[in-house]
Amino acid sequence: MPSIATSTLLSAGPVLFAPDTSSGGTAVLFAADVARAAIVAFELPAEAPSDSAVTVEHLGTKVATLLGVERADAVIRGMAVHPVSHAVYLSIARGRGAEAGPAIVRVGTDGSLSVVELEDLPSTSFALDDAPAADDERLDHWLDGSDPSSQPREIHGVTLNIAQVPVQRSSITGLAWVGGTLFVAGLSNEEFSSRLRQIAYPFDGTATETSVEIFHVDHGKYETQSPIRALTSFDNGRSILASYTCTPVVQFSLDQLTGESLVRGRTVAELGPMNQPFSLVSYDRDGEEFLLVSNTRHPLLKIPAASIAVQDALTVPMSEPDHSLGIPRENLDHPGVTWMANLDRGSIVVVQDDGVDTALRTFRAADL
Amino acid sequence: MTTAGSWEISEDAARFTPRFAAAPGTRYVVIGREPGQAWREVARVAVPESDRVSSTIVETIEPSVNSVPANLLRFAVNFSAPIEEGSATAHVRLVDETGAILAGALLEMPPELWDRDRRRLTVLLEPGRIKRGLRPNAEAGPPLREGGTVTLVVAAGIRDAEGSPLVSEARRTCRVGAPIRSRIDPTKWDVRWPSNPSEPLVVSFDRPLDRALVQRYVRVLDRGGNPVAGQGSLDNEVQRWTFTPAVAEELTIHVDARLEDLAGNSVRRVFDRDLHLAEDDGINAAEVVLTR
Numbered sequence: 001m002p003s004i005a006t007s008t009l010l011s012a013g014p015v016l017f018a019p020d021t022s023s024g025g026t027a028v029l030f031a032a033d034v035a036r037a038a039i040v041a042f043e044l045p046a047e048a049p050s051d052s053a054v055t056v057e058h059l060g061t062k063v064a065t066l067l068g069v070e071r072a073d074a075v076i077r078g079m080a081v082h083p084v085s086h087a088v089y090l091s092i093a094r095g096r097g098a099e100a101g102p103a104i105v106r107v108g109t110d111g112s113l114s115v116v117e118l119e120d121l122p123s124t125s126f127a128l129d130d131a132p133a134a135d136d137e138r139l140d141h142w143l144d145g146s147d148p149s150s151q152p153r154e155i156h157g158v159t160l161n162i163a164q165v166p167v168q169r170s171s172i173t174g175l176a177w178v179g180g181t182l183f184v185a186g187l188s189n190e191e192f193s194s195r196l197r198q199i200a201y202p203f204d205g206t207a208t209e210t211s212v213e214i215f216h217v218d219h220g221k222y223e224t225q226s227p228i229r230a231l232t233s234f235d236n237g238r239s240i241l242a243s244y245t246c247t248p249v250v251q252f253s254l255d256q257l258t259g260e261s262l263v264r265g266r267t268v269a270e271l272g273p274m275n276q277p278f279s280l281v282s283y284d285r286d287g288e289e290f291l292l293v294s295n296t297r298h299p300l301l302k303i304p305a306a307s308i309a310v311q312d313a314l315t316v317p318m319s320e321p322d323h324s325l326g327i328p329r330e331n332l333d334h335p336g337v338t339w340m341a342n343l344d345r346g347s348i349v350v351v352q353d354d355g356v357d358t359a360l361r362t363f364r365a366a367d368l
Numbered sequence: 369m370t371t372a373g374s375w376e377i378s379e380d381a382a383r384f385t386p387r388f389a390a391a392p393g394t395r396y397v398v399i400g401r402e403p404g405q406a407w408r409e410v411a412r413v414a415v416p417e418s419d420r421v422s423s424t425i426v427e428t429i430e431p432s433v434n435s436v437p438a439n440l441l442r443f444a445v446n447f448s449a450p451i452e453e454g455s456a457t458a459h460v461r462l463v464d465e466t467g468a469i470l471a472g473a474l475l476e477m478p479p480e481l482w483d484r485d486r487r488r489l490t491v492l493l494e495p496g497r498i499k500r501g502l503r504p505n506a507e508a509g510p511p512l513r514e515g516g517t518v519t520l521v522v523a524a525g526i527r528d529a530e531g532s533p534l535v536s537e538a539r540r541t542c543r544v545g546a547p548i549r550s551r552i553d554p555t556k557w558d559v560r561w562p563s564n565p566s567e568p569l570v571v572s573f574d575r576p577l578d579r580a581l582v583q584r585y586v587r588v589l590d591r592g593g594n595p596v597a598g599q600g601s602l603d604n605e606v607q608r609w610t611f612t613p614a615v616a617e618e619l620t621i622h623v624d625a626r627l628e629d630l631a632g633n634s635v636r637r638v639f640d641r642d643l644h645l646a647e648d649d650g651i652n653a654a655e656v657v658l659t660r
Contacts, residue, residue, distance in 0.1 A: 011453055034479045035453050035482060036484075065370070065371055066369055066371060067387075068371040068372065068390060068391070068394065069394055070391075070393070070394055070395075073394075093454050094388065095388065095389075096391055096392075096452060096455070096531050099391045100454070100529075100531075101388070114372070115372045115387055171479035171480070171481055187479070187481070188481075245475060245476070276476050
């Protein structure tokens with residue numbers, strides 16, 4: 001079970017900083033390697049504190065130029081803000097063909113861009129598909145010999161053609177730090193189910209996996225399941241808010257997620273169809289907590305956290321006149337917001353796309 | 369903004385080594401200035417497009433069946449060589465019998481679902497369109513229309529890991545049949561147990577199943593619970609599984625409850641469970657064991 005290995009990235013995916021630094025100022029950047037279904041934790045040397053906020057115009061052009069590729073060949077796949085320096089770390093899929101690969105670009109609060117030399121950093125990794133799951137007792141053996149990786153093996157005096165775990169692949173859609181552990185949301189190429197993994201850091205090779213389902217109780221009739229696309233912690237780390245394709249918003253209580261039984265989330269909002277949630281963050285304004293949801297089609301949405309606790313699970317179908325869309329939400333006039341990450345509890349760094357290029361901007365709570 | 373890399377300056381030349389290898393087709397502008405002067409363009413450099421001859425093809429597209437349920441959940445595309453992660457999104461589409469693109473029918477990528485070798489891509493249909501009662505299902509309808517056909521098109525423009533396009537576009541067309549909304553029930557399978565060691569075990573499923581999951585979740589064990597050596601094969605309709613044991617054993621078939629059909633219904637539960645139907649209630653067992 002080689003779940004701990006020093007390694008670098010093969011592909012770009014979501015990134016996240018652990019909120020606390022070591023006594024020496026070392027920060028931990030988690031980077032999801034979506035193609036390899038692994039999380040790599042990089043230890044970054046101490047950075048100087050800053051209270052400045054990041055603003056970078058023409059971000060897409062600058063990132064592509066830095067990486068030596070055309071604009072279309074540098075795609076942002078994740079964003080995180082350094083807890084001390086407030087530098088923004090962007091996860092980029094760069095290039096194409098044989099030269100394609102991931103890159104992490106650091107954007108300082110002075111607006112400077114640089115390539116993070118990942119190979120120079122101490123790192124550990126955690127392979128999701130090799131992690132033992134509590135409920136997984138099956139033998140990962142495939143006996144028909146049709147898999148290229150199958151190897152003859154002698155068992156009980158008989159030689160078998162055995163391939164191990166040939167096909168199941170997880171991919172990673174979101175990372176969140178909740179209650180001192182790393183939460184990983186994703187989907188699989190096989191079973192269509194949603195598992196929330198909790199991984200302790202430093203990695204010790206084990207994970208707690210909880211199968212989560214949502215009642216798509218638009219009408220209280222059909223129960224379905226879906227993979228989580230974006231998630232964040234809120235309510236002082238007591239809850240997780242997750243968003244799904246097409247676009248229910250669902251609350252899970254942290255104390256439910258013990259890995260023991262199937263957990264059903266509470267659908268508290270329906271944000272509308274043919275939409276993909278991009279990013280979810282929580283912030284404070286005037287002593288009150290709010291959540292922001294950025295979307296592929298819908299505007300940036302603001303949700304008061306207090307309304308989630310008192311929202312009953314949605315039960316009335318969209319087709320009926322008295323249906324509810326759940327908790328109140330406000331459309332914010334910040335078009336083109338895609339990736340979001342907390343700079344602190346009162347500020348959010350966003351990637352904003354104006355249709356020509358992208359920009360990195362910092363929104364203060366007062367603007368939201 | 370300058371491109372990441374390092375300069376080596378000698379007496380008569382300045383040599384730039386980019387931090388990342390240059391991608392085919394990329395254009396660079398070299399600018400320079402004399403002390404005290406303004407920046408000016410010194411040269412333009414274009415990296416040639418790759419002239420590699422493409423040889424990568426789509427080998428198979430699953431499901432391999434003739435008729436898929438209207439609530440089909442996924443396709444899988446098997447390529448002859450590794451594909452570049454990230455280039456699939458723009459090059460895979462679903463069309464109906466008139467050739468019209470079924471907009472919004474596929475689950476948006478990324479992330480793209482590749483196997484370890486990046487040769488097998490799983491493409492999910494938009495679950496919101498499949499699930500009854502969800503707003504996309506109510507407003508836009510299910511993605512596939514019963515009685516029509518559906519074609520998955522993989523455009524030649526998808527790039528392999530060397531950056532080359534496919535030799536040609538690939539298509540797979542299936543008729544669209546009635547939706548399937550019930551649990552897989554292995555006890556309803558027709559099992560022909562071998563009566564002598566030379567005969568195969570033949571299992572006829574109650575419906576076409578997901579090929580990869582049959583290979584993963586249907587296992588033949590002996591009475592002691594040990595894997596039985598043998599050769600398995602599945603027919604094109606993924607409805608009949610033949611297993612020829614290498615040795616004479618008392619066989620049992622172990623079916624993991626996570627086995628799914630083409631619509632995502634498993635042994636454990638219906639993909640789209642009707643809370644008012646008792647038969648849609650799931651089972652808790654981890655597996656179903658079939659014995660002679």
